[in-house]
Amino acid sequence: MTFYPSLESDAFLESLFKRFSRGTAPLMALHDEILRDETSPLSLAERELIAALVSGLNACQFCFGAHKTMAMAFGIDEKTITAMVEDIDSAPVDDRLKPLLHYVRKLTLTPSKMTQSDADAVFAAGWEEDALHDAVLVCALFNFMNRILDGSGITPKPIFDKPDAEALKARRTGTYSGWARNAGIIPPKEDQ
Numbered sequence: 650m651t652f653y654p655s656l657e658s659d660a661f662l663e664s665l666f667k668r669f670s671r672g673t674a675p676l677m678a679l680h681d682e683i684l685r686d687e688t689s690p691l692s693l694a695e696r697e698l699i700a701a702l703v704s705g706l707n708a709c710q711f712c713f714g715a716h717k718t719m720a721m722a723f724g725i726d727e728k729t730i731t732a733m734v735e736d737i738d739s740a741p742v743d744d745r746l747k748p749l750l751h752y753v754r755k756l757t758l759t760p761s762k763m764t765q766s767d768a769d770a771v772f773a774a775g776w777e778e779d780a781l782h783d784a785v786l787v788c789a790l791f792n793f794m795n796r797i798l799d800g801s802g803i804t805p806k807p808i809f810d811k812p813d814a815e816a817l818k819a820r821r822t823g824t825y826s827g828w829a830r831n832a833g834i835i836p837p838k839e840d841q
Contacts, residue, residue: 652802662711665801666834674835680825683786690780691787694723695746698730699753699787705734706757709795714805716791748774752781753788 651660656668666673684696691699697720704712717730726741733740737750748770756763771781829835 650802650804662803663832663834665803666829670834673829677826677829677835679790683790685824689783690777691783694720694725696787697723698725699784700791701730702733702750702753703757703788703791704795706754707792707795709799711798711803711805712791712795745774749776749784753784756785756788757792
């Protein structure tokens, strides 16, 4: 579904990005930098888990479904993801991760109320500043993406419902820019 008359009523993300392509290539590069960079102190699974949490809190069906699936591809149980959106404290996630998830939750729901004590709780759990900053980056990116998709009326594709083991394995490889190139959203990468 989409709100734009120039798109088919059953359009998905690819159609939206093809129709409104301005900024899409740098946006996909930003996804790669934030979610796939190997130097982050947060694992790929943790970053995808944060993306799913933010999207779940925002009730963005598209991003929640997509990044729940990505988190599952990196080994996070689906029940853990759903439980985390409902209640971080009772969710079966590492206790060390909970203050970071609480920080992201508060930043998503009440951003103007962030305090030093919120950051201090993350540091007390053993996280360094780089980890907190990366969590903030993922949080900001998905609040941004949630608004794009919800503001456009884009709904999830059926492929996010109960992906099989092979589909999850396939999601562990590649980049967001590569997906956009393969979908014809951004031009092929030119040799430099």
